[in-house]
Amino acid sequence: MKYPEAMQAIATEKALSFLGLTARKNGSYLNFPCIDCGNESAIRYYGERKNVAYCSTCKAGTNIIAMAVKLKGIDFQEAKKLLVEKTATTEETIQEKLSLKYELEFTIDMEKEGLSKELCDTVGVGRPKGKTMLSGCIAFTIHNETGLKVAYYGIRISDRRPKFHQSFNPELYLFAYHVADKNEEVLVTTDMFSCLRHLAQGEQAICNFGLPYLSSRQMELLSPFPYITFEWLFTDKKDIMLNVAQNLKAYHRFV
Structure with missing residues (x-):
């Protein structure tokens, strides 16, 4: 190489x-x-x-x-x-359906984030019951672009730090991408909870797992959308704005 x-x-x-x-x-x-x-x-x-x-x-x-x-x-x-x-970061997406199934419960921490139990049950978000790798986390069920369940992604309740299995590479996926209509406008946010709040309002929203950049694979996944709004919650937007301008043909704006 x-x-x-x-x-x-x-x-x-x-x-x-x-x-x-x-x-x-x-x-x-x-x-x-x-x-x-x-x-x-x-x-x-x-x-x-x-x-x-x-x-x-x-x-x-x-x-x-x-x-x-x-x-x-x-x-x-x-x-x-x-x-x-x-x-080296793996570039291979997970091909087999995840057999692991957490029993997810709605908690007061999720309610404080402005989320509803109905929405969280629908998209597969909650705190895992029992002793698991994601104990003390809010777990998000992750699907690939075809809708195959491939992983759980956790955000620790105590400090909001991410936690996930080493077989899952967030650079290769976008949260809630599989349910988005690629012919319509979409909002891309860096905050998982904000993504859920937008979904609750009936908007199309996806999340890049809080990364301060978009990987080449994520750029590829975004390419079909005609209009993209970026809710970029990092102070420095210079690099991402340049990257988007160079790699995406879609009409886009940052808010």
């Missing part, structure tokens, strides 16, 4: 963890301790400059592969191959 392809394929957060570095999200970047000085550094985890890092203390740039060279004591080609093998 060539260098540009490898840089896009390597999952940044997974790669940092593989290299023994603790990271936290900060907008479109991940902050982590610089491997040279130990102070906070930042690395982009999506877009054209994905996996490019910079340390303001060292005033020097690097990238995830060069970091692996230093930390693992191997050459560049070996480091590139290792990171791709160990941390």
